[in-house]
Amino acid sequence: MAILLTKRLFVLSNILAFILFMQGIALAAPVQLNTNSSILVAKTIKATSDSNSISEINLTPQQRQQLQGIRQRRNKEIQAVLNSSQRAQLARNLRAGNDINQALKKLNLQPEQQELVDAIQKFTNLKMKAILSRYLLKVNQK
Structure with missing residues (x-):
């Protein structure tokens, strides 16, 4: 029973450490x-x-x-x-010759x-x- 508790604590501590360090990795400058x-x-x-x-x-x-x-x-x-209606409108915008950015701007997105x-x-x-x-x-x- 003590071994299972130790394993679970080890896994949880690794997950916590991973989550904490991921923020630093994401913000690191290239x-x-x-x-x-x-x-x-x-x-x-x-x-x-x-x-x-x-x-x-x-x-x-x-x-x-x-x-x-x-x-x-x-x-x-x-x-x-x-x-579905936005997808149809996006398809129409793209067929009309707009690039993806222009087509998305014409949609009324929330x-x-x-x-x-x-x-x-x-x-x-x-x-x-x-x-x-x-x-x-x-x-x-x-």
Whole structure:
């Protein structure tokens, strides 16, 4: 009986420690490796909705596939936040030629939905920056 209590306390203390340390990890600032590459990444990320800007970069097929997967996941997560009428309106906006940001702005999202969509987009941008920064590091090393 004492062994089970010890195991449970150990597991709970590890979970508590993990939760406490995760806040510090999430707030940790990334290391600046090369300021020029970070500017290029920022410019590239800002234009991610424009497919021509990414096609100008010589990404490997694997990197292109990763970026496409990230965008598809973003779209699924955003659609999960929207109700059926908002999803239909978003589809109409996208078919009308709007990019994802413009299409989302035209929706009348509730504040909670807007916060979730913003968080999804920020997380997506971070993932894309990671892929593009790895690409730029390889290019700079050559």
